[in-house]
Amino acid sequence: MAYHSFLLEPISCHAWNKDRTQIALCPNNHEVHIYRKDGAKWSKVHELKEHNGQVTGIDWAPESNRLVTCGTDRNAYVWTLKGNVWKPTLVILRINRAARCVKWSPKENKFAVGSGSRLISICYFEQENDWWVCKHIKKPIRSTVLSLDWHPNNVLLAAGSCDFKCRIFSAYIKEVEERPSPTPWGSKMPFGELMFESSSSCGWVHSICFSASGARVAWVSHDSTLCLADANKKMAVTSLCTETLPLLAVTFITENSLVAAGHDCCPMLFTYEESQGALTFGGKLDVPKQSSQRGLTARERFQNLDKKASSDTANATLDTLHKNSIRHISVLAGGKANCSQFCTTGMDGGMSIWDVKSLESALKDLKIK
């Protein structure tokens, strides 16, 4: 595990370039900073200043090398590298609340922005007018859209919202693509069509993720649950009530395994057993340092009993790598089908890179299916 402390403030969001040599992140303000790996060090190479509000989402298109950012100033910008300068292009989202998340589509010809305006803006480039236009998906979203993920077919979009639901919409834009072929989520996909809607959990849906094949979608909610819908099982939903604090980010690392992290400050493994239709907790992925446990004197025992009604050596410090909540997870290598490396950033201003093979050998009971 490689941990780098970038800031003393939270990292609001991050995105990696294609070859993973550069990371773009928002240091909890109106800017985006890009760092480049120089051997073992990270050097800041660019500062992108255009937003008038906190940057809430960043996505880096691997093939076209364009950045898209969105913020609480209700705007999104597409950034293109001209020489050694990133040049922004404003995209009018037509929203009257903060933008909260943004994702490029797999083919990078569209991007989706979730916002507090209770809608999703699907943006695409109109050649004749040489600008970005957007279409809105509104019904039946009742609250802020917190998270988005595209299906590999470039058309279906999963959205997690503060109205406690996970939904899959069609974001088909006839101007930029062919009609999509049928998927296990349905065959008719006109723009805005609701293909799937989960029944209400009891928490805001913080993060949502399609599996590599697109046949499964998983999401984490503020009521400390992890849910998965399987299109190959008639969209049956499996949930797991976790014993942890709410999870804020989730990603598939194989078709059956998920890594999620959140307010417990450490990534955790979950496994989907297709035959039983069940989700199980597979273990914490943070290998705690062996702290020296010195024994308690009798006096200390009584003091603990008096103060805390317990004689345990309660931990006042965190054992985990991240010292505060983890907000985002990204897959670095191997894709969502066979992830070999993933990255976490959090409220402690730190970024950690996790190697799946090393985790498997370090944690003997870990089984990634």
Next chain:
Amino acid sequence: DGCRRGDALRAFHTAMRSCPAHSRSAAGKEQAQGTMLKVLTSFKSSEIEQAVNSLDRNGVDLLMKYIYKGFEKPTENSSAILLQWHEKALAVGGLGSIVRVLTARKTV
């Protein structure tokens, strides 16, 4: 004494099963809360762990909801025994079960 312990456990499971989470009547909920509180306070400290372990995940979540409801209206001795129930339920359900008490839309 073994007979009494069995009765308490049986009463516990019966009270858990007749949970009024789906009913909207305040009176019905009050009654169920009262019954549950009586059952929980009738347990001996040493019997609590066994009762908690006999529950499934949903049961532990439901128990946690009743425990917090019990905290809301403390009687003379209720808080002490409820705290013991809380400790055992927490050991099984983790912080997640408390989070679900806070986020639940349907209360007990």
